[in-house]
Amino acid sequence: MSDFSSPDWFTEQCDNTGSAFSLRIEHKVVEKQSPFQKVEIYKTTDFGYLMVIDGCTMVSSRENFLYHEMMSHPALFTHPNPKNVVIIGGGDCGTLREVLKHSSVESVHQIDIDKLVTEMALEYFPELCDKNDDPRAHILFADGIKYMQDALPESIDVIIVDSTDPIGPGEGLFNHAFYTSCLKALRSDGILVQQSESPILHQKLMKEMRDAMTDVGFSAVQTIPFPQPIYPSGYWSCTLAKKNGEFGVFRKQDAKAFEQLVEYYSAETHQAAMKLPRFLAKVL
Amino acid sequence: MSDFSSPDWFTEQCDNTGSAFSLRIEHKVVEKQSPFQKVEIYKTTDFGYLMVIDGCTMVSSRENFLYHEMMSHPALFTHPNPKNVVIIGGGDCGTLREVLKHSSVESVHQIDIDKLVTEMALEYFPELCDKNDDPRAHILFADGIKYMQDALPESIDVIIVDSTDPIGPGEGLFNHAFYTSCLKALRSDGILVQQSESPILHQKLMKEMRDAMTDVGFSAVQTIPFPQPIYPSGYWSCTLAKKNGEFGVFRKQDAKAFEQLVEYYSAETHQAAMKLPRFLAKVL
Numbered sequence: 352m353s354d355f356s357s358p359d360w361f362t363e364q365c366d367n368t369g370s371a372f373s374l375r376i377e378h379k380v381v382e383k384q385s386p387f388q389k390v391e392i393y394k395t396t397d398f399g400y401l402m403v404i405d406g407c408t409m410v411s412s413r414e415n416f417l418y419h420e421m422m423s424h425p426a427l428f429t430h431p432n433p434k435n436v437v438i439i440g441g442g443d444c445g446t447l448r449e450v451l452k453h454s455s456v457e458s459v460h461q462i463d464i465d466k467l468v469t470e471m472a473l474e475y476f477p478e479l480c481d482k483n484d485d486p487r488a489h490i491l492f493a494d495g496i497k498y499m500q501d502a503l504p505e506s507i508d509v510i511i512v513d514s515t516d517p518i519g520p521g522e523g524l525f526n527h528a529f530y531t532s533c534l535k536a537l538r539s540d541g542i543l544v545q546q547s548e549s550p551i552l553h554q555k556l557m558k559e560m561r562d563a564m565t566d567v568g569f570s571a572v573q574t575i576p577f578p579q580p581i582y583p584s585g586y587w588s589c590t591l592a593k594k595n596g597e598f599g600v601f602r603k604q605d606a607k608a609f610e611q612l613v614e615y616y617s618a619e620t621h622q623a624a625m626k627l628p629r630f631l632a633k634v635l
Numbered sequence: 636m637s638d639f640s641s642p643d644w645f646t647e648q649c650d651n652t653g654s655a656f657s658l659r660i661e662h663k664v665v666e667k668q669s670p671f672q673k674v675e676i677y678k679t680t681d682f683g684y685l686m687v688i689d690g691c692t693m694v695s696s697r698e699n700f701l702y703h704e705m706m707s708h709p710a711l712f713t714h715p716n717p718k719n720v721v722i723i724g725g726g727d728c729g730t731l732r733e734v735l736k737h738s739s740v741e742s743v744h745q746i747d748i749d750k751l752v753t754e755m756a757l758e759y760f761p762e763l764c765d766k767n768d769d770p771r772a773h774i775l776f777a778d779g780i781k782y783m784q785d786a787l788p789e790s791i792d793v794i795i796v797d798s799t800d801p802i803g804p805g806e807g808l809f810n811h812a813f814y815t816s817c818l819k820a821l822r823s824d825g826i827l828v829q830q831s832e833s834p835i836l837h838q839k840l841m842k843e844m845r846d847a848m849t850d851v852g853f854s855a856v857q858t859i860p861f862p863q864p865i866y867p868s869g870y871w872s873c874t875l876a877k878k879n880g881e882f883g884v885f886r887k888q889d890a891k892a893f894e895q896l897v898e899y900y901s902a903e904t905h906q907a908a909m910k911l912p913r914f915l916a917k918v919l
Contacts, residue, residue, distance in 0.1 A: 355639065360655065369681030370864075371644065371657035397653030414835055414868075416914070551698055551864055578862055578870040580654075580835055584698075585869010586862040614914035623907030630700070630898035 361393050361401060363408050365583050368552040372408065372581060374398050380475065385467040387520045392475050398581070400475040402443065404468070405519055408581045410443050410476060418546075419479075420616040421577040422589050423449035424609070426509050426544035427456075428621060429591060429601045433508040434458070437536075439495035439524060441513035442468030445479040447488060450511070452612050458487050464520055466492040496523045502536035510537065512545035517556065525560060530567045530592075537594045543569065547590040549583055550576045554634045557590065561635060564592040573598045574635065575624040577615070598625065645677050645685060647692050649867050652836040656692065656865060658682050664759065669751040671804045676759050682865070684759045686727065688752070689803055692865045694727050694760060702830075703763075704900040705861040706873050707733035708893070710793050710828040711740075712905060713875060713885045717792040718742070721820075723779035723808060725797035726752030729763040731772060734795070736896050742771050748804055750776040780807045786820035794821065796829035801840065809844060814851045814876075821878045827853065831874040833867055834860045838918045841874065845919060848876040857882045858919065859908040861899070882909065 355362035355371060362373040380392040380400070391403040399412025410418075423446055427433050434457045436450050442463030450459050463469060469490065473480050483490060491498070499510070510533050515521035523529060524545070533543045543564070547557045561572045569592035579587035591598070606618035627635065639646035639655060646657040664676040664684070675687040683696025694702075707730055711717050718741045720734050726747030734743050747753060753774065757764050767774060775782070783794070794817050799805035807813060808829070817827045827848070831841045845856045853876035863871035875882070890902035911919065 355641070355644075355657075357639070360639075362655070362657075364657075366659075369659035369679060371646070371655075371659075373639075373646075373648075373655035373657070375650075375653035375655075395653060551862075576862070578835075578860070578868075580868040580870055584862075584864040586864055610913065615912045617907075617910055617912065619907040619910045620912070623901075623903040626901055626903045628899045628901065628904070629894065 361403065363406065363583070368583055370552070370583055372583065374401055374408070374411070374581070376401070383467055385465050387465045390467050390471055392471055401581070402471060402475070404515055407516065409515070410445065411581050412476065414580050415445055415479070416614045417577060418579050418587065419445035419449050420613050421575065422446050422511055422513050422544065422546060424606070424613065424616040425575050425589070425601070425621050425624065426511065426542050426591055427453050428606045429598065430509055430542050431540055431602070435507050436509045436511065437462065437502070437507050438511045438513055439499065440515070440521070441511065443472040443476060443479055444469060444483055445476070446511055446513045448479055448482045451482045451485050451487060452609070456487060458489065460489045460491060462491050462493050462495045462498045464492065464494055496529055496532070499529060499532035499536055502532070504535050505538045507536045508538055508541055510541070510543045512543070514546065516548070527563050527567050530564050530569070534568050534594060539595055541594045543592040544589050547574055547588045549586055550588050550628070550631050551584045551586055554631070557588065558635050560590055564590070569593060570595050571597045573625065574627060574631070576628070576631070577624070645687065647690065647867070652867055654836070654867055656867065658685055658692070658695070658865070660685070667751055669749050671749045674751050674755055676755055685865070686755060686759070688799055691800065693799070694729065695865050696760065698864050699729055699763070700898045701861055702863050702871065703729035703733050704897050705859065706730050706795055706797050706828065706830060708890070708897065708900040709859050709873070709885070709905050709908065710795065710826050710875055711737050712890045713882065714793055714826050715824055715886070719791050720744070720793045720795065721746065721786070721791050722795045722797055723783065724799070724805070725795065727756040727760060727763055728753060728767055728774070729760070730795055730797045732763055732766045735766045735769050735772060736893070740771060742773065744773045744775060746775050746777050746779045746782045748776065748778055780813055780816070783813060783816035783820055786816070788819050789822045791820045792822055792825055794825070794827045796827070798830065800832070811847050811851050814848050814853070818852050818878060823879055825878045827876040828873050831858055831872045833870055834872050834912070834915050835868045835870055838915070841872065842919050844874055848874070853877060854879050855881045857909065858911060858915070860912070860915070861908070
């Protein structure tokens, strides 16, 4: 990464995509190594705090709402009545906070392997953690792969895989074995949703993910693109997988009524995202 | 820009937003100075060719379709029957090519001040210029501000301002005088559309643009966000202004029938984009 070494900028250089993104920093606040990964916090000049894990930008104060809303609400409004939700990863608690906005939800279990991420979030992104004391929230630090293996069959309505990229600790969350565990643990109308990288840069990974989901028995998959400025290309996605049946409808009236609680998600955005842009449909 | 000097990467460093974006390059192909600006072409490792004007990334082979489609089709499908179109700027001819896909269009005049941009596009982005010989296309090299001042009143259906940022040659395209010329030149159901920068980074500029458009007499404005990986934040926008009446409808059936001709635009995308995300609506 020596090309971009600078005391004034943090740069995520992506060698596999030939692109890089930088934020100007006031200073590095802290750097800690957990048993799993290196977590850094920077104070940026224009994006608030920035969390970096193993060199990759994860969360900035300014624009994380785009990611957290789109990881949560399309899946939750596609499910007819989501009560029990599991988040695998998501240690910054931003997705948890969005899920807890849904009044139908009775329990959310957040399973991140690395306590350090949540400790850092509590200190530098307290706004993401302001629902952590909700009695419906259960924050566990454990191996999400094992958690899903051990989950009771037909016990979960929505599983949200809010992980790092498929290298390092996140790797085991992108394969047939994990998806099989998820499928078993979901109730009949259950939905799995996972972050699926950039529609421009990572079409191969996205296709492999979708194929693996249908290979293990999910009946339908749907990829939803959204803007995410600090991730490579500024254009990101999640992919939903349905245990049974097809996509095509969601609780649109409920989504409309919810719009005062969110900054980006809307019923219209959701509706539009259900149709893949042609450039992406052609390769998936 | 010394922070990012590297022989292997081209970096656009934005000091006013505290962010930077880089593409890895194989080599710089050419650099030429016109009377108006410096134009560079790079061969990148992953994005094809890259055109840079005065240090700012303008067009890459890989993802320019996002920008060119969204600068053209929302405006053209909002107009009931666009026949005469003017493009101010747009020297790379990518917007021209999109406009010419519309069978209702009888003439398109493209007015870019800098012939060098089109010469570079013809050589390194020939796919954007493949409609330049269409008999409906009129490619002029002239001052767009003066062109609009001199335009016959009520002679144009859609004006597309596809310019650089509001510094340098593009500056005069972002003010009351220019918008007044446009308003006069548009027919009664005419529409002006202009690139309006990043919904995340440039909300002040966007608000000023919208206010100026309504100040001079446009009856309604509508900002449409879209992904654009090589521009700051990867999230960009255009703003439409209507001479008379409100937004709210567009030729949806025609847009649906058109979807085989485009890679990103769709009737659903257009429909969704008509509702601003809440974070943006609050500040505009």
